Amino acid sequence: MIPELGHFALILAMLVAAVFGTLSLAGGQQGKAEWIALARPGAQVLWLLVGFSFVCLAYSFYSNDFSVLYVVQHSNSQLPDIYRIAAVWGGHEGSLLLWLLMLCTWMMAVSLFSSQLPDAMVSRVLGVLALIAVGFLMFMLFTSSPFERLVEIPVDGRDLNPLLQDPGLVFHPPMLYMGYVGMSIPFAFSIAALLNGRLDAAWARWTRPWATAAWICLTIGIAMGSWWAYYELGWGGWWFWDPVENASFLPWLVGTALMHSLAVTEKRGLFRSWTIMLSLIAFSLSLLGTFLVRSGVLTSVHAFATDPKRGVFILLFLAVVVGSSLILFAARQGKVRSGGSFALVSRETFLLVNNVLLTTAAAAVLLGTLYPLIIDALNLGKLSVGPPYFNAVFAPIMTPVLFFMVVGSYARWKNDTVADLTKKLRPIAIVSVLLGCTAPLLAGEWSALVAMGLTLAIWIVLASAVQIYRQLKDTVNWKSTPVSYWGMHAAHIGIAICVVGITMVKGYETEKDVRMTFGDTVEVGGYTFRLTGIEEVPGPNYKADRGSVELIKGDRVLRVLHPEKRTYFSSTMPMTEAAIDTRFTRDVYVSLGEKLEGEGKPAWAMRVYHKPFIAWIWVGCLFMAFGGALAALDKRYRKKAAAKVSATDMKGATA
Amino acid sequence: MKKGLIPLGIFVVLLIFLAIGLTRDPHEIPSPLIGKPAPEFTAPVLGKPGETLSKKDMLGQVWLLNTWASWCVACRQEHPLLVEFVKTNPLVIVGLDYKDKEADGLRWLARYGNPYTHTIVDSDARIGIDFGVYGVPESFLIDKAGIIRYKQIGPFTEEALRDKLVPLIKELQS
Numbered sequence: 001m002i003p004e005l006g007h008f009a010l011i012l013a014m015l016v017a018a019v020f021g022t023l024s025l026a027g028g029q030q031g032k033a034e035w036i037a038l039a040r041p042g043a044q045v046l047w048l049l050v051g052f053s054f055v056c057l058a059y060s061f062y063s064n065d066f067s068v069l070y071v072v073q074h075s076n077s078q079l080p081d082i083y084r085i086a087a088v089w090g091g092h093e094g095s096l097l098l099w100l101l102m103l104c105t106w107m108m109a110v111s112l113f114s115s116q117l118p119d120a121m122v123s124r125v126l127g128v129l130a131l132i133a134v135g136f137l138m139f140m141l142f143t144s145s146p147f148e149r150l151v152e153i154p155v156d157g158r159d160l161n162p163l164l165q166d167p168g169l170v171f172h173p174p175m176l177y178m179g180y181v182g183m184s185i186p187f188a189f190s191i192a193a194l195l196n197g198r199l200d201a202a203w204a205r206w207t208r209p210w211a212t213a214a215w216i217c218l219t220i221g222i223a224m225g226s227w228w229a230y231y232e233l234g235w236g237g238w239w240f241w242d243p244v245e246n247a248s249f250l251p252w253l254v255g256t257a258l259m260h261s262l263a264v265t266e267k268r269g270l271f272r273s274w275t276i277m278l279s280l281i282a283f284s285l286s287l288l289g290t291f292l293v294r295s296g297v298l299t300s301v302h303a304f305a306t307d308p309k310r311g312v313f314i315l316l317f318l319a320v321v322v323g324s325s326l327i328l329f330a331a332r333q334g335k336v337r338s339g340g341s342f343a344l345v346s347r348e349t350f351l352l353v354n355n356v357l358l359t360t361a362a363a364a365v366l367l368g369t370l371y372p373l374i375i376d377a378l379n380l381g382k383l384s385v386g387p388p389y390f391n392a393v394f395a396p397i398m399t400p401v402l403f404f405m406v407v408g409s410y411a412r413w414k415n416d417t418v419a420d421l422t423k424k425l426r427p428i429a430i431v432s433v434l435l436g437c438t439a440p441l442l443a444g445e446w447s448a449l450v451a452m453g454l455t456l457a458i459w460i461v462l463a464s465a466v467q468i469y470r471q472l473k474d475t476v477n478w479k480s481t482p483v484s485y486w487g488m489h490a491a492h493i494g495i496a497i498c499v500v501g502i503t504m505v506k507g508y509e510t511e512k513d514v515r516m517t518f519g520d521t522v523e524v525g526g527y528t529f530r531l532t533g534i535e536e537v538p539g540p541n542y543k544a545d546r547g548s549v550e551l552i553k554g555d556r557v558l559r560v561l562h563p564e565k566r567t568y569f570s571s572t573m574p575m576t577e578a579a580i581d582t583r584f585t586r587d588v589y590v591s592l593g594e595k596l597e598g599e600g601k602p603a604w605a606m607r608v609y610h611k612p613f614i615a616w617i618w619v620g621c622l623f624m625a626f627g628g629a630l631a632a633l634d635k636r637y638r639k640k641a642a643a644k645v646s647a648t649d650m651k652g653a654t655a
Numbered sequence: 656m657k658k659g660l661i662p663l664g665i666f667v668v669l670l671i672f673l674a675i676g677l678t679r680d681p682h683e684i685p686s687p688l689i690g691k692p693a694p695e696f697t698a699p700v701l702g703k704p705g706e707t708l709s710k711k712d713m714l715g716q717v718w719l720l721n722t723w724a725s726w727c728v729a730c731r732q733e734h735p736l737l738v739e740f741v742k743t744n745p746l747v748i749v750g751l752d753y754k755d756k757e758a759d760g761l762r763w764l765a766r767y768g769n770p771y772t773h774t775i776v777d778s779d780a781r782i783g784i785d786f787g788v789y790g791v792p793e794s795f796l797i798d799k800a801g802i803i804r805y806k807q808i809g810p811f812t813e814e815a816l817r818d819k820l821v822p823l824i825k826e827l828q829s
Binding site for chain 2: 277318322331383593
C-alpha cells in the first residue's frame with residue numbers, strides 16, 4: 001500500500017507541476033493576478049507531494065519491504081538503520097527522487113523567502129522551475145519508478161554496495177544534489193528576466209543570494225565527496241578526475257564565475273550577457289552531468305547500471321531545456337545591452353579576466369571528460385583520458401586566476417591606474433615571493449611548483465589581511481561594513497588554505513607499499529609504524545580483519561591505528577577501511593591490503609602514507625562555504641524592492 | 656542576434672555527439688594489424704631491473720598483449736576479469752604498462768592483482784605507437800608465428816572473453 005501511495009503522489013505531483021507551472025509562467029507574462037497567485041501555493045503543494053513520496057520510499061526501506069524491486073536491489077535486512085535510509089539514494093531511481101525533492105525544496109524556499117520580489121517575477125521563476133520538475137517527474141514515472149513491485153517476493157535484499165555503506169554517503173549526495181539542483185534557481189531567474197526583458201541591477205541582486213547558496217552546497221558537497229574518496233577507497237587519493245567528479249566540478253567552476261559576474265552586474269550594470277550566459281551554462285552542466293552519470297556513455301569508477309532508454313530521455317530533456325533557453329537568449333540578445341563603461345585597468349577588467357579563465361578551465365575539463373565519447377562517436381576508438389591531461393591543463397589556467405583574484409579585490413571600480421595598484425601591491429608581492437620561496441626549504445626539498453603554490457597562497461592571505469586591517473583601522477565605523485565584505489575575504493582565504501593543502505600534498509607526500517608480519521616496522525615521513533596484531537572482528541553485516549598498528553615518533557608510541565579489511569556478507573569484494581591520524585600539518589594513513597600467502601608467519605600487504613597538510617584542502621573548502629554563507633546572508637538582499645538601494649550607498653561593499 | 660546564436664550552435668554540436676555516443680557499441684573496431692606480424696619490440700620488464708623481453712621470446716606460443724596504465728579508469732574495470740580469467744584459463748598474458756611510471760605500475764599491480772606472466776614497460780609509448788594503440792586498455796591476441804589475430808579495443812567484457820577470446824585461443828593452440 002505504502003509504495004502505491006508514493007507512486008500516486010508522484011503522478012499527482014506531475015499534474016500539479018504541469019498545471020501550475022504553465023499557468024504561473026503565462027500569468028507572469030500576461031500579468032494575470034489570479035494565475036500569478038497560484039505560484040507560491042503551487043510550489044508548496046508540489047513540495048508536500050514529492051516529500052510524501054520520498055517518505056514512502058524511505059519507509060519501504062526502513063520496513064524492509066522486499067516486494068519493492070528497488071529496495072531489493074539496494075538494501076538488506078541486516079543493513080543498519082541509518083544506511084537503510086541512505087540507501088534510498090543509493091541507486092538510480094532513488095537518486096532521481098532525491099534530485100526532484102531537492103528541486104522542490106529550492107522552489108519551496110523561493111516561495112517562502114521572496115516577499116521582497118515582485119509577484120510576477122516570482123511567478124515566472126517558479127513556473128520555469130515547475131516545468132523542469134515536470135520533465136524529471138516524467139522521466140521517473142516513465143523510465144525509472146522506484147516503486148515497482150515484484151510478484152515473487154525474495155527473502156532478503158541484495159544489499160547496498162559496501163562502498164556506499166559509510167557516513168559519507170548519508171550526507172554527500174544530498175549536499176551535492178542540493179548544489180547541483182540549486183543552479184536551477186539562477187537559471188530560472190535568468191529565463192524569467194529574459195522573458196520579461198528587464199535585466200537590471202534589481203534582477204542581479206535577487207539572483208545573487210540564490211546563486212551563492214547553491215554554490216555553497218556544491219562546495220561542501222564536492223569537498224565531502226573528495227574526503228569520502230580519500231578515507232573510503234583506501235588509495236589515499238582525494239581527487240581522481242573521474243567523469244562523475246568532473247560532472248560536479250564543472251558547475252562549480254562556472255558557478256564561481258557566475259557569482260562574480262553577478263556582483264559586477266549588480267554594482268555596475270555591466271556583463272549582463274555574461275551573467276545570463278553563465279547562469280544558463282551552470283544549470284546546463286548540472287543537467288549534462290546527470291546525463292553523463294545516468295546514461296552510462298562514459299566509463300567511470302562510479303559504475304551505475306545503465307539503460308539506453310534512460311539516456312535517450314535525459315538527452316531529449318537536455319535538448320529541450322537547454323535548447324529553448326539558448327534560443328530565448330539568442331532572440332533577446334539585442335536587449336541585453338550593458339550600460340556604462342570601464343577602463344582597461346579596473347576591477348571590472350580583472351573580474352572579467354578571471355571569469356574568462358574559470359570558464360576556460362571548465363571548458364578544458366569538459367573537453368577532457370567528453371573526449372573519449374567524441375573519439376568514439378567519430379569512430380576513432382575508445383580511450384581513457386586521465387589525470388596527466390587534467391593536471392597539465394588545469395594548473396596553468398588556475399595560476400593566473402589566483403594572481404588576478406587579489407589584483408581584482410584591490411582595484412577600484414571603473415578606473416584605476418597601474419601605478420596605484422603597483423604601489424599598493426608591491427610590498428605584498430615581495431613578501432609573498434620571499435616567504436613562498438623560502439618556506440619549501442623548511443619543509444624539505446625545494447621545488448619550483450611548491451614555491452609557486454605557496455607564494456600564491458601567501459599572496460592571497462597577505463592581501464586579505466592587509467585589506468581587513470585597513471578596513472578596521474581606516475573606516476570611521478567599521479561595524480557598518482557589509483557582512484558580504486567579510487564573506488569575500490573568508491572565501492578567498494579559504495582558496496589559499498586549499499592551495500596550501502594541494503601544493504604540500506603534491507609536493508611532499510610519501511608512501512610505501514610493504515609486506516608486513518607481526519612485529520615488523522616501516523618508516524614513512526619520519527614516523528615508524530609497527531604492526532602488532534590482526535584480529536577478526538564481527539560487524540553488523542560484515543566481518544573484518546582489524547589490524548593494530550602503532551604509530552611511533554622517535555621512541556614514543558603516539559597512538560594505535562586500526563585499519564580494517566572488511567568482507568561484507570552480501571558481496572565478494574573486500575573493502576578497506578583506512579585508519580587515519582589527522583594533525584594540523586599532516587595526516588598519516590594506514591590501509592590494510594591482502595593477506596599474503598607465504599612461508600610460516602602470516603603476512604599482510606600494507607600501504608602507509610604520509611600526507612602533509614592534506615586536511616587543509618577540506619578546511620579551505622569549509623572556509624569558502626562559510627564565506628559564501630556570510631555573503632548570501634548580507635542584509636541588503638532582504639530589503640524590499642521598493643526601498644531603493646543605490647550602489648553608492650554601499651560604500652566599501654565589494655564583490 | 657547572430658552573435659547570440661553561437662552558444663546554441665555549440666550546444667547542437669555537443670548534442671549530436673552525445674546522441675551518437677548513446678547509440679555507440681564501443682567494441683568491434685577492426686585493426687589494420689590483424690593478420691599481420693606483430694611489431695618487433697624489446698622492452699624492460701617491470702619490477703625486474705636489467706631484464707628485457709622481446710617478441711622473439713614469445714614465439715611458439717599463443718599469447719595476449721594487454722595494454723594498461725595505473726591512471727586508466729577503464730583498466731580498473733577490466734583488470735579483475737583478467738585476474739579471474741587466468742585462474743581458469745592457461746593463457747600467457749603480457750602486460751604493457753603504457754605511458755606510466757614504473758613505481759605507479761608496480762603499486763597498481765600489488766593493489767589489484769597480477770594476471771600477467773610478464774609485464775613490460777612502455778613509458779615513452781614507443782611500443783604502443785608501433786601497435787597502433789590510441790587508448791588504453793587495448794589487447795592483441797598473437798599466435799605462435801607472431802601474427803596478430805584479434806584486437807580488443809577498450810576493456811574486455813565477460814562476453815568478449817567467453818565468446819571471442821576463448822574459442823580463438825583453442826583454435827590457434829591446436
